[in-house]
Amino acid sequence: MIFSIIHDFENGFSNGILAAASQKKYSIVSLSRLTNKRILLGVTGGIAAYKAAEIIRRLQDAQAEVRVVMTRSATEFITPLTLQALSGNPVHLDLLDTDAEAAMGHIELAKWADVVLIAPASANFIARLANGHANDLLTTLCLATIASIAVAPAMNQAMWLNKQTQENCKKLQERKTGIFGPGSGTQACGDVGPGRMLEPLELVKLTANIFPNGLLDGIRLLITAGPTREAIDPVRYISNHSSGKMGFALAKAGVDAGAKTTLIAGPVELPTPARVERIDIVSAEQMHDASLELSAHCDIFIASAAVADYRPVAAAQQKIKKNSESQLIELVRNPDILADVAAQTSRPFCVGFAAETQDVIHYAQDKLQRKKLDMIIANDVSATDIGFNAEDNAVTVIWPDGQEAIEKTSKHQLAKLLIKKIALCYQNANS
Ligand code: CTP
Helix, strand or coil: CCCEEECCCCCCCCCCEEECCCCCCCCCCCHHHHCCCEEEEEECCCHHHHHHHHHHHHHHHCCCEEEEEECCHHHHCCCHHHHHHHHCCCCECCCCCHHHHHHCCHHHHHHHCCEEEEEEECHHHHHHHHCCCCCCHHHHHHHHCCCEEEEEECCCHHHHHCHHHHHHHHHHHHCCCEEEECEEEECCCCCEEEEECCCHHHHHHHHHCCCCCCCCCCCEEEEEECECCEEEECCEEECCCCCCHHHHHHHHHHHHCCCEEEEEECCCCCCCCCCCEEEECCCHHHHHHHHHHHHCCCCEEEECCECCCEEECCCCCCCCCCCCCCCCCCEEECCCHHHHHHCCCCCCEEEEEEEECCCHHHHHHHHHHHCCCCEEEEEECCCCCECCCCCEEEEEEEECCEEEEEEEEEHHHHHHHHHHHHHHHHHHHHC
16 A cells, blocks of 8 residues: 655656655755746645645745646635735636736746646546646646646545555656655544645755756856947947857856856847846946946856946047047046955955956966956957857866866857856855
8 A cells, every 4th residue: 555655856756765654755955956946836626725825935935936827626725816926927727818828828838847846736636637637727737848747645535545546646656747745644624644735845845856956056146248338429339349158158057057147248149048137238337336236145256248448438428520530539447347346345256257369377367366356267369269259169267276278169068167167166165
């Protein structure tokens, strides 16, 4: 007899472990694995549906994004409005709801999710899921998604122990659907036995355990990218050839490693990587203001932007006419964003780039010390096949007591390697 099925997930779904109902067999995991993850919470009809409110809160505490789908019978136990207010997103109820479909269609929702967690999962829902039904929004989503699915059974002990329910769970288990719980104890109906939904925090921990460990789980990463533009008059500006590709690739690699990532971007034609918060700025002064404000709430700051070193003393109010043979524009130094972030008393781990055309390592080491950085990434921009605007890059990573060369590779591959290196140095600095 299966009393309860408690999965021990380590780095993704593994085969289920059959265990006694009271036994807690999940390992202690860091909730930071949930940072930036997208959890689709399915709520089905049962008295434990009221606990969905706390599950949402706990998932959000762990920085996960939550969207909710309810079955019609769940709405008898808790209102969609409550879960909508808590999740901050419209609650989806029906397959053919035009408003909900216009906001995010059911297939889009199925693709959006990293994990579908159904809590509570009633005996009826488990039966429908096990038999591949698609007769409401939630079962349809479960068929349409490629995300991991987990159910948290909640029902009367006799219903849980019923052979049919046990067989349904076995079927789900064979398909690698997670079965979280149930717990055992006094039930709403007065019976005592297995069938109680696990507590919200236990469910959230089990959900976190579905995700592999990321190098930057729970870390807040801030990146500057692209060029800045310094206005000469309403139609002209000073700028440079930076494409922003390196910074955007770093943002993607940071998010993939689990970091909550914010990108302060100069004017570039690049799509924002998924789950990255992007702040668009134009001038060096705007980038400076945004960086100083946001760096107070970040753990790692990477300055990859090619900031204009100078700006016109004052931008002309009107377009400058070509009345004379020569034109002088007086320039003034822009603030050094990276040096100013690194100079703060409570500062993040600071990483800079040194784009040089000669004596690359020497100049980079000088910048590392002068700007009081934790790490600098030196690249030779005299070569046309790497650096500015190119698809590839080759760099030397330098930190106060070491350095490492990374051979020419795509900016995306390089970004992954750099994030790994930065994460390791950050961990060393904080251990
Ligand atoms: N940087 C910055 N703010 C500036 C200038 C540079 O944050 N006003 C950052 C860059 O994003 C980079 C690092 O400082 O991470 C070095 O930039 P680089 O242009 O190579 O060096 P500079 O400090 O500008 O010095 P120089 O131009 O004399 O080489």
